[in-house]
Amino acid sequence: MDSIPVNPWAFLQYFFPGNVATKQGALYMGFDLSTQQLKGLVVDSDLKLVYEAKVDFDEDFKKYGIEKGVLTNPSEGEVFAPPAMWLEAVDLVLDRLRKAGLDFSKIKGLSGAGMQHGTVFWSADAESLLGHLDGRKTLVEQLESSGKDHKRGAFAHPMSPNWQDASTQKQCDEFDDHLGDAQTLAEITGSKAHHRFSGPQIMRYRTKYPTHYEQTDRISLVSSFLASIFLGKIAPIDISDVTGMNLWSVSEGAWDDDLLELAAGSTAAVPELKRKLGHVPESGGDAFGPISSYFVTRYGFPASCQIIPFTGDNPSTILALPLRPSDAMVSLGTSTTFLMSTPTWKPDPAYHFMNHPTTPGLYMFMLCYKNGGLAREQIRDQLSPTANPTKSWDAFNAAALSTPPLSQRSPQDPMRLGLYFPRPEIVPNLPAGQWRYAYQPPTATTTTTTSTLTPLPSTPHPDDARTILESQFLSLRLRSTALVSPSPSPTNPSKLLPPQPRRVYLVGGGSANPALARLCGEVLGSVEGIYKLDIGSNACALGSAYKAVWAVEREQGEGFEGFIAGRWDEGGFVRKVAEGYKEGVFEGYGEAVEGLRGVEERVLGEQEGAKEGGLKGMEGKRTGGTIIGSAGGY
Ligand SMILES: Nc1ncnc2c1ncn2[C@@H]1O[C@H](COP(=O)(O)OP(=O)(O)O)[C@@H](O)[C@H]1O
Ligand SMILES: O=C(CO)[C@@H](O)[C@H](O)COP(=O)(O)O
Structure with a gap:
């Protein structure tokens, strides 16, 4: 028997030799x-x-x-x-x-x-x-139809x-x-x-x-x-x-x-x-x-x-590459979506499960946010309301990367978190508004677990560029924990890394932005790092075109994954754009996940008639919070 290749795509091609008769x-x-x-x-x-x-x-x-x-x-x-x-x-x-x-x-x-x-x-x-x-x-x-000629x-x-x-x-x-x-x-x-x-x-x-x-x-x-x-x-x-x-x-x-x-x-x-x-x-x-x-x-x-x-x-987007069950795709378009292809059917009100578009027995796991690209644009424009006619992301990126993680300028500082929703959101189910909070995680010295959540002024702040990116990625991490599992470290296989995706692939308009890629890696982790599809500018249309190739050229009974893996050019088609898991950084954001959960609960609680916010059914313990004051939207 030939040795089993270690390169993941060669590995897939080994098990799914595919139809290469183009x-x-x-x-x-x-x-x-x-x-x-x-x-x-x-x-x-x-x-x-x-x-x-x-x-x-x-x-x-x-x-x-x-x-x-x-x-x-x-x-x-x-x-x-x-x-x-x-x-x-x-x-x-x-x-x-x-x-x-x-x-x-x-x-x-x-x-x-x-x-x-x-x-x-x-x-x-x-x-x-x-x-x-x-x-x-x-x-x-x-x-x-035309009113003019009654057509x-x-x-x-x-x-x-x-x-x-x-x-x-x-x-x-x-x-x-x-x-x-x-x-x-x-x-x-x-x-x-x-x-x-x-x-x-x-x-x-x-x-x-x-x-x-x-x-x-x-x-x-x-x-x-x-x-x-x-x-x-x-x-x-x-x-x-x-x-x-x-x-x-x-x-x-x-x-x-x-x-x-x-x-x-x-x-x-x-x-x-x-x-x-x-x-x-x-x-x-x-x-x-x-x-x-x-x-x-x-x-x-x-x-x-x-x-x-x-x-x-x-x-269609998940068809743009031979996605493995442990990989995730993050689409940074008008919406932000987090996608995985999985054999596990684990429905919950907090997220979506859908039939896989080509492969019976697989499902698509999805989180979807209305406040993706447009919310980031709003903060970009708030940072430089008059001086940015070209809609450049430079000032936004510089602010995001020069602000320390969670705005903690010293280890004692609280973590800065925010919800930035120019449109009513899906998860959590909240109306349009902006809310900013300082979160102090539970301290080890207290006997009861106590954290604090303090509202911050609801006015634009230079740290917003980092806070919106961190909070958007924290929300993805909060809601996708149940779908990822621990895996061995690539550098030390005897060490088990905390649950996180193996790879994250970025697609959609925002995937061109290196600051988004870097913060995605810091918050979401990923054992192999953050990648970007390097074929054209649109993964979704690409996935559709690949479906058409497969549908017309496949052998009888040949599955989509094997077919694509058989023609996949890993070196030519994808590019690593940021590091993933960093010990210490990832764990720090783990604490912030709890803070974001608290912020969402707080704001949801404040919203009269706010219903089912998608918090039910998520994993992880809740912090006993000392809640101070309240924050307003705009
Ligand atoms: N360099 C960039 N940095 C951050 N966001 C970007 C960048 N370029 C484009 N975008 C965002 O991409 C969004 C459009 O994404 P795209 O995937 O093309 O659109 P659609 O949602 O229509 O599929 C825009 O709203 C814009 O916010
Ligand atoms: O509602 C969803 C998914 O449930 C959105 O993802 C829309 O499908 C719009 O996508 P983009 O225009 O952002 O690509």
Whole structure:
């Protein structure tokens, strides 16, 4: 027997030899329809990037009145976006790829991803309009309704509720109560009720716009909306993305009738809602069929180009590399998400479990925060409100790296912690606001465990740059402890390191920032360090393109992980960007995790009507806190 290789990728290739018979000249496309952009890219059979292009909604489509990709109605907590804008983006991104020199006739397969949980409401005319698109006209000309000439369009409602929407607390309370409690809902669907999930969203849509609901013939997620455009008919919802709806029973592999009844309003209305949602195929890799003739005529795709199921942006992101169960990905986009691929099904109201997009028996673990990139931008801009027209991160990074860990300028100083939420948050479930605290961990000299939490002024402070990064990463560590286990030190295998990921891969816009990478390593640890994907600028679209390669070129029964591992070029595809575990530093942040838990509990307690904040079910002991005073939001 050959010796088993120690390089992790060679190790995977040894056990999953993969199909390395690549198709000469074949190209595959992947898309990411996210909050602020539509990105499209093209890879070859060797997984190498060949072309990429993007459309930036704020830059390219000011006419829709959007900001950061969305429209808002703060009085009701609504955040939404017009699908018509996304149609324009599809034509524009393909035009840009054509201008970049892409020969569409080589595209053998195409897949994509959509920001999760957004819901699109199609009209009864949609199927027919999609099936008869004229390649000489644009998508938006043919699919959008127009009041002017009384043209009925493909949409029963002109807006799609966005993942940042917070208008459905009432519906969420009903969803959590409907099967008993939030834990039961999480056990069945993978998550407790969330504002942005389609179940509560559909329930609110039905009551707020009863006529539109009645006129809604089909309901898509953002991912299946985009797939439908390319397919030329309404595409099924994907097996992974369906687990972000609070409507799908993961163990049954079917729509949950009790939850459908709640969303639909009565038992009698369940079959109709089920029809609107459609059948969900079990496989994430079986092609839906060939591409719509619109794209053949207009761009020169081959008529045989296969449309592979489109999934959510987060499930797609974990397909951008052969992720091991002990690795984590942190996506630093508009949202911050923490992702792991795991065989363990351990649902809890504090986080999400979803079906894996390609591999039955694996699940995706996810934490998701609304206050990721936009919250960091807010602090960046508070640090230099007038003098930063280029939106440079330099001053923010300098402040973050020159401030000592947790602002402890001497070991006796309390730890500085903060919550910076320009938008209502998911975990903990808090309204918009900023809260800053000084946390003094329990001292060894007292007989009872006593810690103190003291509010700090709620005004901008130069230390905020470090505090926001530390507190964001501490929140990830607090909530992911149950998913990581101790492992031997790479330098001293007889020594067991505390629970932490083996590697952390950074993706998304913020992954370009070295200060974020360094603080991620200090707070979250990671035995092998912090890495960044070095293939193109978008892991999510890349994961979709890899799914398309796998779906078209795999041998019968060949799994995704083995297939990708077989073609993976470790040296060319990933780069180490920061150190991970540092003895002493990691343990210091372990104390701060308890402080952050205390801050969240304090602020949650102060918020009238604050409900289920995602603290239940987490591991670790609670400090007996001496609580002093109170802090206010802004
Ligand atoms: N150098 C940087 N440092 C920190 N954040 C950055 C940097 N470059 C981009 N970003 C952040 O990335 C976010 C966009 O992330 P991206 O993943 O491209 O978008 P999306 O959420 O639409 O997928 C922006 O809101 C911005 O805050
Ligand atoms: O709601 C979630 C995941 O549950 C978000 O991750 C959205 O999917 C948006 O992602 P980005 O626009 O930040 O990429």
